[in-house]
Amino acid sequence: MTSQQTSSPPTSLAPADQLAPIGQLAPIGQSRPGAEWWRTAVIYQIYPRSFADASGDGIGDLAGVTAHLDDLRSLGVDALWLSPFYRSPQRDAGYDVADYCDVDPLFGTLADFDAMRAEAHARGIRVIVDLVPNHSSDQHVWFQEALAAEPGSSARARYLFRDGRGPGGDLPPNNWESVFGGPAWTRTTDPDGTPGQWYLHLFDSTQPDFDWANPEVQEEFRGILRFWLDRGVDGFRVDVAHGLVKTDGLPDHVPAVLTADASADSMGGSDDDVPYWGQDGVHEIYRDWHRVLAEYEGDRALCAEAWLPTVDRTAEWVRSDEMHQAFNFPYLMTEWDAPAIREVISESLRAFPAVGAPATWVLSNHDVVRHASRLALTAENPQGHGIGPDSPGKPLPEEGLRRARAATTVMLALPGSAYLYQGEELGLPEVVELPGEVRQDPTWFRTDGERYGRDGCRVPLPWTSDAPAYGFNETGASWLPQPAEWARLARDAQESDPDSTLWLYRTLLATRRGEGLGAGTLSWRGGYGDDVLAFENGRVTVIANVSDAAVPLPSGTVLVASEPFDGDTLPVDVAVWMLVD
Template sequence: MVDSTRPLPDAWWRDAVIYQVYPRSWADSDGDGIGDLPGITSHLDHLAALGVDAVWLSPFYTSPQNDAGYDVADYRNVDPLFGTLADFDALTDRAHELGLRVIVDLVPNHSSSEHAWFRAALDAEPGSPERARYIFRDGRGDDGEFPPNNWQSTFGGPAWTRTEKADGTPGQWYLHLFDPTQPDFDWNNPEVQEEFRSILRFWLDRGVDGFRIDVAHGLHKEAGLPDAPAEYDIATHATSVQPMWDKPEVHEVYRDWRRLVDEYRVEGEDADRILVAEAWVVPDDSLAKYVRPDELHQSFNFGYLMTPWTQRHQRESITNALAATAAVGAPQTWVLSNHDVPRHASRLSYDIDRPTRILGIGPDDPQPDATVGLRRARAATAVMLALPGSAYLYQGEELGLPEATTLPDDVRQDPTFARTHGEDVGRDGCRVPVPWHADQPAFGFNTTGKSWLPQPEVYGDLAPNRQDGVAGSTLEFYRRVLATRRRYGLGCGELHWQDLGEDVLAFTITADGGRRVQVVTNFGDTSIDLPHGELLVVSGSLDGHRLPTDTTAWVAPG
């Protein structure tokens, strides 16, 4: 077995570009309005042509779909909504034929309330082995009528739900940091630990190349489950201040998992199976602990995703992030959009300070400026894909898809919308099915025209058949950026800052062989001179030989 504490310096994941597919919204092969695994397989050639290295699939497991599959009832099977295990095997085989690795989602913080273990727990008595797999507690108050503590659900409302005894009287409470249909596991329980080792092996044996770990910072809670602080700001306070997040014990879980996945490494081959953390953790050095040499391979840099679009904020965020992971010998992992936040083609149109939370955008909110948003999104993408490390793309961003901001209330399905009574419209706006062909039903999502969420009309204009081969289109821009990144080896390069003025973000990346690429982004109101050299990439139109506002250029110095 290969020593995991000495990762290969050229291991594939250190500079990989990985593309997230949200299965229900990618492509629908059977016309029921919901995407599926055969639909994904049918469009994998799009990803190969785009130039990414791997595909990450959001959950497709058996689930009642109360939270779009992040409420898992059976971790070893495919929900009939999406297909079968045979369909998954066919998808994996086709991806590997195309040179694409396959990452699957793993949801270890909680299960569905329909999971066999939780059904058994509800039928069992307090103190039973069945209840010990989850976090059940007696309530406070004379009759246990109050929740065990003051914790709030991430989706809004209390993080506790009270059970009912067989005789109909109130019973214990159970913890759910998300929806009541998503009860939290107790990760102090050896049975829970062994179950997830078995789940990891099940999918590794089917040929997956890694796992994205949902709520990776939440598995262990502070002993005694104390009340959370009354005042807390996720943007400025260390995540570990909260008793439910970022506890030291989670790191032993990931050391154990790292040893397990390293059993699947092959000496002499660049075939690592990787573990990727979804960990909303601050500050940067706390997040870096998740990617120490004997733990996880990658952890999404959500601090970067939340960084305001200013030169000062961007440079500070990138500098701190690179320093934090360099201290543990790990690459950084960059991301701008995913299934939980508004698309950056809309989000970046707003001039705001660092948000404490990124809320959904609804029809009653100030609407994004589509032109400004896309211009900044392309410029931000050109910055991100030049940075050392790995990067993740979210489905449809290569088409320039904006957030769907005008969805009516009666079609929304995100539990956040209901649990906050509409205060947060939720995440449906970034989950709308992607278009494939402007002149087909549901813009080519299927042949019937059904769609589980309505697609904005503008999606038709952004379909691949309207952009393929069109100079200046967002699709062709992404293809060029990814090809140039690969050709110059930018993901494995070294960053050196340049000072070209307070409104200009500028750095050079020095890659293997001494080749250099200069990256310049103009945040000012007036155009600036382009650096001398060969223009490799530009995120928008030039102003003669000058770089306009909100535009990024890559130049090979002459």
């Protein structure tokens, strides 16, 4: 049995007036209360520097995104989320923002953004942009003013400057650790050359944290929201949405579970009592932002990147007057284990609808090991550490891809909204064999190479198997080296192969839309053991074999299978969508 086939996409950008509608969502700019587009949408994450490079300088850009909009339309996604493209020194790949209301020349211009957004909208594809409110770049005009100002000044009050502890203030104000490794505090130098105050940076030292208790910071971000809403964006993915507010007094933090590496789960996904994650004060910020978005016509959405220990805690971010979506990181971090997957799906479909929000589903993004590798790791790999040449328990490639295809087949059948990360539709694995001299993630440098970081999931995409840089551009330049295996995984190499991962994704997305699965209702199907996932959504039955032996299938018609197979039994690590007799 094989999945049904879909036609190949156009190879160049089609005129907008020749485009047929592709979905069942409300037209852009219109609203359907209770059925807003973000409740069921499949949203595709674009990491701009690695998507497509129109300029040929080795770094992807907005013109490259525009050039491939028809490819994304043929894939069948409803919206794009673009990681930061703002003016930035690029110390953390754009998550260190120097100007929130302009495009970095690496990626183009505001006119390039406007053109991309207009062409996407013409194709019925909505556009979400990343917003980074926890911190700015140290090159932001505000921080430069703060460094030049006196302690206690209004310029310093926009950030978290504090005097040090101990004799001469030589010790940091508290013991907090940076997500990227090392202390979360850096000491300044006064104009006379003497040591000064310290400033907080939960990430790199070039990313100072804002003080969100300051009304000036709050008003500044209202203006930033309106700037991009006025340009027609459909929403915002909010970076570190659980980190803006810190506990009064900035107390020391002792992790609930002490390990040899106390920051092993540094984004807060397993500890419910961290003084800089998940504080109650963040909720009033997002109620305020919710009101700003409500000023605009159509359905504009806020999606939270909030690493929290439970689904119930995550659901607090999407109550009816706050954000509209929150990434379901408990789902992303669940291993390939049927009982665990069943539990997180059930808990998600209980907790999110209970507050009026859709469940969201995601398996990969720019911060985690790609799920085509992560699902077949043979050793523990804490989030953010990455994998590299000397990592223990490297992934098993064939098993990883097989499980990834099955996991995606399960995910795209679930009610709610789903996120895809660029390249997963090609079955791209994590790039493990990146040498140290090409790595650029701050984690690699701040830990002196002890953690590889996230470069392995950020390698530029392969579009054409026999072209320079595999079609990423025409010059062959690439900001991270692409492995030789990219040739066989390139998009054009998969176009005519009905068993390819690209065809699987297109078939899943088309069938999901046709069957209305995003707006459906899940009910678990009995008759299988604990190691098999089986459920119904509408008239579609989904069965995924997570056991160690083939399992019998009911009589019926297979709509989509994650792998080709023959007979009436489902092989190990394979998932199907069926119409059961």
